[in-house]
Amino acid sequence: MTRSEENYLKAIFHLGGQNSKLIATNAIAEQMETKPSSVTDMAKKLAEKGLLHYKRYQGVTLTPMGVKTALAIIRKHRLWEVFLVKKLDFTWDEVHEVAEQLEHIKSEKLIDKIDALLEYPKFDPHGDPIPTKTGEFQERAKQLLSELPIAAQGVCVGVKDTSSTFLKFLDKNSIALGNTIHILDKEDFDNSLHIQIEGRELQISNQIASNLYVKTA
Amino acid sequence: MTRSEENYLKAIFHLGGQNSKLIATNAIAEQMETKPSSVTDMAKKLAEKGLLHYKRYQGVTLTPMGVKTALAIIRKHRLWEVFLVKKLDFTWDEVHEVAEQLEHIKSEKLIDKIDALLEYPKFDPHGDPIPTKTGEFQERAKQLLSELPIAAQGVCVGVKDTSSTFLKFLDKNSIALGNTIHILDKEDFDNSLHIQIEGRELQISNQIASNLYVKTA
DNA sequence: AATAATATTTAGACAAATCTAAAAATATGT
DNA sequence: ACATATTTTTAGATTTGTCTAAATATTATT
Missing domain, CATH: 2.30.30.90 (Ferrous iron transport protein A (FeoA))
Known part of the structure; x- marks a missing residue:
């Protein structure tokens, strides 16, 4: 998985691509601040890899594997955010940019240890739920x-x-x-x-x- | 600075490129597990940016700016190694691969906070010195x-x-x-x-x- | 000093990820 | 329903970093 592929999966998940809802090329392009033609290229590649379903002119939905992969990235992002706030005294508004980088670090042991160090938090500093290793999470009633x-x-x-x-x-x-x-x-x-x-x-x-x-x- | 550029500077530094000693293309290629022709390409680019001096067929030395940049990356690498061992119970032989990724995270605040959290260590888990923010470090007499x-x-x-x-x-x-x-x-x-x-x-x-x-x- | 061996560079190709501009498909309005 | 607007895709170009193979320079050998 390249960094770019990971970012696309994350964006599609955030647009609702987990529940077989078709996500439009334009919506993804806007979310990612890129051009629709780039989205089309990447959609083909990710479909090829079995991470999403792609219908020409229709849009895109994540496969179960795509959802799982997206959740793993979101888990890392949110755990790093907690780490930055709780252990390094970052303020609420500073964490996102750094977490965007840290979420792409590849080491299962690292993120598990960070999880343990933070005592398995269920929510990130913005109140969003942190998926477990197996991809479960519960939206908080708010x-x-x-x-x-x-x-x-x-x-x-x-x-x-x-x-x-x-x-x-x-x-x-x-x-x-x-x-x-x-x-x-x-x-x-x-x-x-x-x-x-x-x-x-x-x-x-x-x-x-x-x-x-x-x-x- | 791209990740690749950073890796070249680090490799050249480790080969002794800080003391105006000419480092051979082949030596760099071997250190980085790449081909000499790729090194030539990158040498031109880094020379263009003022990070090293490049003489065709002769080799390469770091400029003061190149040394400064290399030391900043080495500082990050070694601080992350200390973090992994001291805070996350990584063993001595596990840290390198992960630190190779973490060293490229771009956030001055992040690395300063990690430094503070670790109480400003002077040496990494392998006994190598950690440069200060201003690039000073003393080799340990060993x-x-x-x-x-x-x-x-x-x-x-x-x-x-x-x-x-x-x-x-x-x-x-x-x-x-x-x-x-x-x-x-x-x-x-x-x-x-x-x-x-x-x-x-x-x-x-x-x-x-x-x-x-x-x-x- | 000429030749052989080694090191380095050049030229051209490729893959990944992006873009622009034009073409094709879909959606909208009256 | 037909023309128009919007969305999406295609085709071709670009950038970055890499490679191979051929050409060129340097170093070593006799």
Whole structure:
């Protein structure tokens, strides 16, 4: 498996190619910031290798083997993200770029040891699930903070908007994954929220609240 | 810098290209397990980039910039080796292959954090020095265990033979880097040694002793 | 110093991954 | 349903890093 092949499989998986849904050439090209013609070339190659089904002019779906391979890469990516945050004090918004490189390191022993060192985490710093070695994972039931009623509480598990701007805002306000958030009050006028987080009290806009995922107990 | 370019610079450095000694095309080809014609191509490219001096039919030496770049890669390689051994319980003979991949990860912050996590080690698990960020490093004064007189003692700092067979022998006999070795007796007949190491006593052949580097106090 | 042996370079080819521009298929709008 | 717009594919070119085989330079031998 080349690095490029791995990146294509990952992108197709993220576009939903695991459930026999046909993924369009253009969608893949956009996701990967490349040209549709390049996608066509790679689709033929990956079909040849039995990693996906390719129908001319129709699109692409992953085979079971393609799904398995994609999950292995996603597993590595997310484990490295946890490592960077937990062991090397990277902030939330810095990990992605480095993990994009580290996910391609080929060593089963290495990733297993990293997994053990981190004590087998189930979720990455963005709240996304980490597949097991055998490819199992469970999506966390999550809802937007803005959807919770007054007096409810939830654990911060992820973001909808993953832009660097937003992640930096969260860092600046010390809102981190795993934090418990209590909703103290809601403002009818602009739907802004009065919350309690890690002992502190904070006022946040509806725009913030509708980009933060929480898991309710 | 592509991965291939980095590998060429590293190989040339290891062949002595840092001290304006001309390194032959064939030597590089052998070190890298590639063909001389490929080396010629790459030499032209790296000369173009100002990383080495290339004289047709003569050979190649690194420029100051080439040396700096090579040292940065060697620094990364050796820090990753320490990480694998100290933090992930890799054995001595397993680290090289993985470090060959990890050394190409591009993130200054990552390698600085790894350096800090390991508490700024000066030597890698093979006893080779780790260059600082600014490219400084000091070769350790070392001698072969077989050269020490009776009653002398030294700290195990490296190996001459780096074959997997030899490294596995050391693991099996729990002879590890950093261990202090006392020479209790020498056998005139075959120059085998009676040593004390980490509390245990051991009989080792001259062939073993002449492939183990120690640093005397 | 001429010849043989070795080392190095050149020229041309190839595979991987990409691109552009043109052609072909599919989808859309009225 | 027909013309138009969009999507996708094809064909051919490009870049990077490699190779083989032939040509050229250097080194060693007698």
